Amino acid sequence: MQTLTKDLRWQRGVLVALRFIIGWHFLYEGLHKLIHPEWSAMGFLANAQWIFSGMAEWIISNPGVLQVVDALNTWGLILIGLGLILGLFTRVASLAGCALLLLYYLFNPPFIGLELAGPVEGNYLMVNKTLIEAVTLLYIAVTPLSRYLGLDMLRPTYNA
Amino acid sequence: MTSKKSSGIDRRDMLKTLAGIPVLGALGIQIFRKTSYDDKHNIQQEIIRELGLEDLMSVIRPVRHREGDLIRVGIAGFGVRGEQLAKALGFMEKSSFNQTVGDGSLNAQIKDGNLHVAITGICDVFDLHAEKGMAAAAHDIHTGGTFASEHPVKRYRHYHEMISDPNIDAIIIATPDHHHAQMTIDAIQAGKHVYCEKSLIHREEEIYAAYDAVKNSELVFQQGHQYPQTAAFQVAKEILNRRWLGKVSHVETTTNRNSPHGAWIRHLDDNGNPRPGDAQSIDWKQWLGKAPEVPFSIRRYYSWARYFDYDTILFGQLFSHEYDAVNQLLNMGIPETVYSSGGQYTYTEFGDMPDVLHTTFEYPHKGLTLTYSANLTSSRARGRTIYGQDAAMTVGGALSVVPDGDSKLFADLLEKGLIEPGSPMMEMLQGSRSASAVDAVTTATSQYYATRGLTSTSIGGQDWDVTHLHLKEWLDCIRFGGTPSSDIEKSFDEGVVIAMADISYREKCRTRWNPDARRIERI
Numbered sequence: 001m002q003t004l005t006k007d008l009r010w011q012r013g014v015l016v017a018l019r020f021i022i023g024w025h026f027l028y029e030g031l032h033k034l035i036h037p038e039w040s041a042m043g044f045l046a047n048a049q050w051i052f053s054g055m056a057e058w059i060i061s062n063p064g065v066l067q068v069v070d071a072l073n074t075w076g077l078i079l080i081g082l083g084l085i086l087g088l089f090t091r092v093a094s095l096a097g098c099a100l101l102l103l104y105y106l107f108n109p110p111f112i113g114l115e116l117a118g119p120v121e122g123n124y125l126m127v128n129k130t131l132i133e134a135v136t137l138l139y140i141a142v143t144p145l146s147r148y149l150g151l152d153m154l155r156p157t158y159n160a
Numbered sequence: 161m162t163s164k165k166s167s168g169i170d171r172r173d174m175l176k177t178l179a180g181i182p183v184l185g186a187l188g189i190q191i192f193r194k195t196s197y198d199d200k201h202n203i204q205q206e207i208i209r210e211l212g213l214e215d216l217m218s219v220i221r222p223v224r225h226r227e228g229d230l231i232r233v234g235i236a237g238f239g240v241r242g243e244q245l246a247k248a249l250g251f252m253e254k255s256s257f258n259q260t261v262g263d264g265s266l267n268a269q270i271k272d273g274n275l276h277v278a279i280t281g282i283c284d285v286f287d288l289h290a291e292k293g294m295a296a297a298a299h300d301i302h303t304g305g306t307f308a309s310e311h312p313v314k315r316y317r318h319y320h321e322m323i324s325d326p327n328i329d330a331i332i333i334a335t336p337d338h339h340h341a342q343m344t345i346d347a348i349q350a351g352k353h354v355y356c357e358k359s360l361i362h363r364e365e366e367i368y369a370a371y372d373a374v375k376n377s378e379l380v381f382q383q384g385h386q387y388p389q390t391a392a393f394q395v396a397k398e399i400l401n402r403r404w405l406g407k408v409s410h411v412e413t414t415t416n417r418n419s420p421h422g423a424w425i426r427h428l429d430d431n432g433n434p435r436p437g438d439a440q441s442i443d444w445k446q447w448l449g450k451a452p453e454v455p456f457s458i459r460r461y462y463s464w465a466r467y468f469d470y471d472t473i474l475f476g477q478l479f480s481h482e483y484d485a486v487n488q489l490l491n492m493g494i495p496e497t498v499y500s501s502g503g504q505y506t507y508t509e510f511g512d513m514p515d516v517l518h519t520t521f522e523y524p525h526k527g528l529t530l531t532y533s534a535n536l537t538s539s540r541a542r543g544r545t546i547y548g549q550d551a552a553m554t555v556g557g558a559l560s561v562v563p564d565g566d567s568k569l570f571a572d573l574l575e576k577g578l579i580e581p582g583s584p585m586m587e588m589l590q591g592s593r594s595a596s597a598v599d600a601v602t603t604a605t606s607q608y609y610a611t612r613g614l615t616s617t618s619i620g621g622q623d624w625d626v627t628h629l630h631l632k633e634w635l636d637c638i639r640f641g642g643t644p645s646s647d648i649e650k651s652f653d654e655g656v657v658i659a660m661a662d663i664s665y666r667e668k669c670r671t672r673w674n675p676d677a678r679r680i681e682r683i
Contacts, residue, residue, distance in 0.1 A: 020180070020183050023183070024183065024187055027187060028187060028191065031191060061264060085187075086181075088180075148176075149177070151178075151180070152177075153173065153177045154177055
């Protein structure tokens with residue numbers, strides 16, 4: 001391991017903390033869906049707007065497809081969450097998490113003229129928390145320091 | 161600070177790689193705490209326990225199709241409703257079948273809904289409609305026409321020819337209303353089972369004649385009130401059995417539409433041109449039947465429901481469904497008196513149909529009033545609601561029960577804050593697929609029928625066409641015995657109720673039922 005400056009050590013610490021809390025968020029979202037099998041993405045998809053609304057309608061109208069989407073979503077969240085917390089395949093987990101969040105974002109983007117159904121907390125224009133979390137994951141993915149305190153340290157490619 | 165040794169990394173670094181484990185542990189503990197907290201504070205579970213909701217849905221009868229002898233059906237009248245009935249039997253013209261199959265609405269029927277019937281007779285006074293009927297009858301949805309070709313369909317010019325054909329076992333009547341009673345009587349006398357669209361009657365005397373004809377036969381009569389086949393109806397019935405509503409003094413039924421089509425102005429196409437049909441292609445004399453003789457009129461032909469001559473206006477068209485739904489739920493029967501009034505304020509061009517109509521049906525012997533409020537110039541939806549002292553229940557394709565703030569029965573639950581006055585304490589949505597199917601329907605009128613529970617219902621995870629289930633019940637009774645849900649007794653009560661309202665509106669008087677003489681009186 002290299003010796004890091006004090007600044008870099010702080011950066012590394014904060015990055016790892018970010019990795020942990022976003023991992024926590026993903027893992028809990030996934031486990032919550034697993035614990036509550038009555039959960040389905042249908043409600044979310046039914047309110048889809050913009051370019052993916054047609055696709056969302058197609059998913060809802062096919063119970064089989066909806067089931068697959070629900071399972072992929074649940075297990076995707078769990079695996080990404082585990083990857084981030086354990087620091088295992090951190091880059092893959094971060095990129096996958098980022099992609100998933102961007103998908104959520106695009107299914108219901110806070111653009112001018114798109115009305116969001118249901119109660120929303122806060123006010124968003126173009127940027128919402130989903131987008132911020134997605135970009136944060138991208139930052140984690142491209143910053144090798146984020147793999148500190150994780151199982152990735154055991155992998156031969158680890159050099160941070 | 162390289163600390164890798166030949167045997168691997170050192171213990172301190174090993175521990176660092178496992179830093180995520182305590183985070184996972186912390187999350188695990190938090191999830192456990194949250195789950196136990198939720199279990200203790202689960203309002204939904206508590207309501208389910210308190211109200212005994214666990215087994216409420218178990219009253220929904222599963223849909224089971226039983227094999228039986230082939231029944232050969234003849235359809236009289238192949239307009240829009242005739243086409244829907246043929247579809248519900250499993251017969252559709254090939255190109256419309258190909259269009260429909262993609263939307264999934266026929267999935268259950270194709271997979272599990274073979275009724276083992278053949279449409280072997282079509283009778284319509286209009287050549288175009290008869291041809292449509294022939295094309296539908298020749299294409300069954302289960303074998304793509306192979307089965308249908310083994311049981312060829314015949315066109316009859318007059319319904320008398322069809323009902324006297326020994327190759328037909330049962331008749332479905334989907335003509336304009338002024339033919340229903342006579343056709344039912346004639347078909348029954350010719351030995352055919354009858355499924356007749358609402359309303360069975362047009363004038364009072366027909367009620368008694370049709371009732372006697374059916375009662376004096378062993379044949380199965382079913383009226384086209386498909387609503388009791390829905391899941392929501394079955395649950396609503398159970399809720400009433402459990403006496404959740406308390407004493408009921410007011411039952412409110414409504415109609416809300418806002419389009420010329422919804423007001424039965426249907427003689428023009430989307431471009432404003434008259435729809436097909438003329439004195440050459442339509443047997444006008446037969447169409448008029450016993451109605452007063454008038455020259456051929458495309459308005460009368462397509463928009464007949466607007467005329468006193470052919471219909472009991474809104475009563476036969478939509479109130480009949482409303483009445484049947486609440487009568488099946490509450491066994492209300494015939495009211496003592498009826499008063500009806502309204503007016504043509506918007507669609508004043510032709511016909512007699514009022515666009516605002518209010519009717520009150522008094523049941524002093526039952527301690528309740530039924531009201532029917534119809535508006536054809538506003539689609540602001542009002543439900544079909546049964547008001548009790550403890551709760552109000554709105555039933556249609558969906559169902560909701562709203563507790564009353566002053567309820568004694570629910571005082572405890574209200575006190576605990578488990579339920580709130582004005583908010584549903586129990587809700588049943590239309591099946592998931594049905595809900596999305598409603599989004600896909602093309603006209604406001606079909607949306608209206610869906611909210612009243614007249615189009616589709618979700619049972620056992622499958623979406624069923626309610627009319628299919630209703631026809632199935634009729635066919636099951638023909639094959640295996642039993643009494644269908646909309647039998648002649650129900651039709652008798654309904655016929656009287658419709659005639660009382662219709663006379664009241666047309667003759668601007670109150671009407672009273674004389675149960676001893678079994679006749680309607682004007683007061």
